[in-house]
Every structure is written in C-alpha cells, then in structure tokens.
Amino acid sequence: MRNDIFGGITAAVVALPLALAFGVASGMGPLAGLYGAIFVGFFAALLGGTPSQVSGPTGPMTVVTAGIAAHFPQQPECVFAVVILAGLLQILMGMLGLGQYIRLVPLSVTSGFMTGIGCIIICTQSLSLLGLSPAPSAWAALQRLPSALSNANAQAVGLGLASLAVALLTPKRVTKIVPSSLLALLLGTAASFALGLSVPVLGPIPLGNFRPSIPSITYSVLPQIGGLAITLAILGAIDSLLTSLVADSLTASFHDSDRELVGQGVGNAVAGLFGGVAGAGATMRTVVNIRAGGRTPISGALHSVVLLAVVLGLGRFAQSIPLCVLAAILLKCGLDIIDVGYLRRVPRLPRSSVLVMGVVIALTVFWDLIVAVAAGCILSSLHFTKTMAEIELDACTITSSKNIKDSSPLPSLSGLWPAELEIVRASREQVAVAKLRGVIAFNAANGLVRKLLPMVESHDLLIIDLSDVLSVDDTGALSLAQLCNQAEEMGKRVYICGANRKIMRMFTRLSVIAAGKGRLSPATPRLQSLHACLADSTPTPLPPSSYA
Structure with a gap:
C-alpha cells in the first residue's frame, strides 16, 4: 500500500503540468485537461486491465481533440459529445473482444505513428513558444512559421527556451526528486513573476461544479460526430494498449486488453459528461508510477484524487502560468514521443519497414491519424503476404x-x-x-x-x-x-x-x-x-x- 501511495502521488505531480498543457493545446482549456486526467485516470485504473497503468490526456489524443475542437469552433458541446461516444465505442470494442487485434499492429507502424505525433506537437507548440497563438495543425503551423518568427515575442521566446532547457537538461538525480516538467513549470512561472515579463498567461481557471451534463446536439451533426468518435476511439485504444505493453515489460506481467478497453471507455465517457478531454494510457506517467513502486489500481486512482484536490484548492494559483512555459513542457513531450531508438536503426532496417514508417509519419503529420495507421497496416500486411508466398513457393x-x-x-x-x-x-x-x-x-x-x-x-x-x-x-x-x-x-x-x-x-x-x-x-x-x-x-x- 505504501508503494502504491507513493507511486500515485508521484504520478500526479508529473501529470499536473501535462494535464494543464494538454488541455490548453486541445483548445478546450486547462480545466478540461485536468478533468480528463481526473476522470479517465480514476475509472481506467479501477476498471481497466493494466493494474499499474496511469491514464489521462496524452499527446496523440490531444492532437485529435484539437482537430475536433477546430471542426466545431463555437460548439464545445459537440466536442464533448464526441468524447462520450468515443468512450462508449471503446466499451463496445472491449466487450466484442477486439483488444487482442490492436496488438497485431507492426512496430514500424506504431513507431512511425508516435514519431508523427511528436512532430505534430513540436510544430503546433513552436508558435506558442514564440508568444503567439498555437496552430490547429502541423501544416498550418509550418505555413505560419516564417511570419511568426518576425512577429515573435522576445520575452516569451527567452522564457520558453529557458524552460525547455530546464526540462531537457535537468540531471537525473534531480528528476528522481522533482520531475523535470514540474521543475520547468515552477521555475518558469517564478521567473516570469520576478522579472515582470509581459508574456501571454493561462488566465482564470473556472473551478466548475462537478455535475455531469449530457451535451445537447442536433441531428445534423450526428454523422460528423460519429466519424470523429470512431477515430478518437481507435486512437485511444491503440495508445492505451501500447502503454499496457510497456507496463507489462516493466512489471513482468500480462494485461487484459479487452478489460483495459472497457476501463478506458468508461473513463472517457464520464470525462465527456463532466467536460473533460479524452485520455488514454499515458506512457510517461505509467513508467513514473511503476518506478516509484505503484503496482495496483490504487496508485492510478490516487493520482486522480490528488489532481482533484489540486483543482479544488490550487486552481487560482495556476492562472499566472505563462503559455510559453507550457509550450516548452509540450515540446519536451513531443521530443520524448519521437521513437529515436527505431530511427537510429533505419540504415539497418529492411527497406519495406522504412517505407511503411515513412508513409505513416507523412500521413500522420499532414493528413489523418487513423488513415496513417490503416495505410501502414495495409502496406505491412501486403509485404507480409508477399514474403509468405515466396516462402511457400521456395x-x-x-x-x-x-x-x-x-x-x-x-x-x-x-x-x-x-x-x-x-x-x-x-x-x-x-x-x-x-x-x-x-x-x-x-x-x-x-x-x-x-x-x-x-x-x-x-x-x-x-x-x-x-x-x-x-x-x-x-x-x-x-x-x-x-x-x-x-x-x-x-x-x-x-x-x-x-x-x-x-x-x-x-x-x-x-x-x-x-x-x-x-x-x-x-x-x-x-x-x-x-x-x-x-x-x-x-x-x-x-x-x-x-x-x-
């Protein structure tokens, strides 16, 4: 119990700045990010099939949610309706036993997908680092980048780069005590106060009333909501089960894929009812929890309880956090998501795997996440079929x-x-x-x-x-x-x-x-x-x- 408590508190400390940053990056606000971490993390821990996993807003889910928010700019209720429906679809996927098929995705596809997500986060948050509003997509960010460089806020750039340096260069002996992302958040915010910098800040955070609300939508948007919910549900399933595999390797255990999908689905459905963004199994927070001793669902649920206490008691202190500091934390996350280990092996990998990975990265960054995964799986399957045919003929x-x-x-x-x-x-x-x-x-x-x-x-x-x-x-x-x-x-x-x-x-x-x-x-x-x-x-x- 003591190890689970310590793991849950440590995971909550890591999750706090990330939940705020992902909430802002999603376009739904920092409170929506915290609510997503609270509700998805709590119910996925109690009902999921990976005991040591910690769930909440993640880079891939945030990127998709930001696209959904851009699709319904004046209709937040439609965004939360997508989150709720995606959760219900994940529950259905788990009940139908589809979790086992997610594990069949080739490594070249998952590696290209995660690298593409990292590139999207880096491109979109680079504008926030310059003191400007973030772009809705990587392509839009690249188009705006030349003019953004000439109109950058010099104070925001300096503070953002300093925060990024803290997040990247903090020694490991220090990060064992204080996570680098939290240290960057505290030092960056303190520096902004001490120097009296004029940079964009997070702004007031409404505490909300913690009452569920069913979104009111019209029949005309149902087809759009259905398609976006399918995308979000599949992406959340892939993201969560990949993290489950990481947890298995660290704890020498085996997760229940179908039960994990049900837990994630309940968490997302409840998060949507309370105005939270969609979430999934978070690799970084799961690893931190395991290394701190967390092994049971108690640690994941406690992580959510700690975040709830933060929302109830410390929300007013978060309104002065500079957006460029949050952008620096997200840039660090984007760099961590990129699969550097797989990229280093590209010269020694088969050309077919390199081709699949390149296609997945390009489609992820410039087109659609689910299309990228589907195209990668199809290409890999065709190559596997051809290889098996050659073996059979030989x-x-x-x-x-x-x-x-x-x-x-x-x-x-x-x-x-x-x-x-x-x-x-x-x-x-x-x-x-x-x-x-x-x-x-x-x-x-x-x-x-x-x-x-x-x-x-x-x-x-x-x-x-x-x-x-x-x-x-x-x-x-x-x-x-x-x-x-x-x-x-x-x-x-x-x-x-x-x-x-x-x-x-x-x-x-x-x-x-x-x-x-x-x-x-x-x-x-x-x-x-x-x-x-x-x-x-x-x-x-x-x-x-x-x-x-």
Missing part, C-alpha cells in the same frame, strides 16, 4: 525423371524414396513429382500454378504430393483444379495425393476431386499413386485410417 521441390539416369545411385536429393525411384526408372514415361509443404493459400496459389505448369507441359505425368501440407484454402484448391484441367486439355495427366482430412474436406466441398478425368483420390499415398499412374490404372482410394 518450399515446393520438384523431382523429374529426366534427371535420373539408370546407372546413377539413388540420390538423396531426388526427393523420392528408393521404391518410388525404382518405379520411375522402370517406366518409359516422363514423370515429375512436386512435393509441397506448409500452407497453400491465396497468396501463393497463382505463383504455384505458374511454377508447376511448365512441368505439366514437359512431362507426361505430374504427381502433386500434399503429405506435408497442413492446409489448403479455397483459392489454393481451385488453383490446383485449374492446373489439372489445363493438363487434360494438353493431353497430360496430373494426380494429387497425400492429402489430410482437412484438405480432403475442402476438396470435397469444392468438387475438386470430381473434376478431371482419371484423377486419383487426394488421400492416396504417393507410392501407390506412382505405381498406379505409371501402370495406367486408377487404384481404389484408401480409407481414412490409412492417411498416415
């Missing part, structure tokens, strides 16, 4: 009677057993045996036909041995049937043998066995197939008990 070995001389010894590389080799030698026909392995699926089916068709054209008989094939999908089965039909049109013979029960059921269901003239049962062993085919007779199919 596993196909073909033995031809043209390469077997009467005087040669029985070669081990021929792919035939001694008894089979003798049958082939005794025959006057040109025979080829194709030994397939693994899985015959849609990705390799066309390539397999292309590889085997020349053997059909140059031989009298082709035996296709499936004894080492685990499964055949519908595309693979129909492709083999097509190969047999092409052989019949050329006056050649193709026989399939050695199939297991699962493959036999697929062949039977698709009528592959019935197609073609004189074809053997796929369940017939290869030796019997060779003997029967070269004797120009069709044997009786073996019973299922003889498959082995």
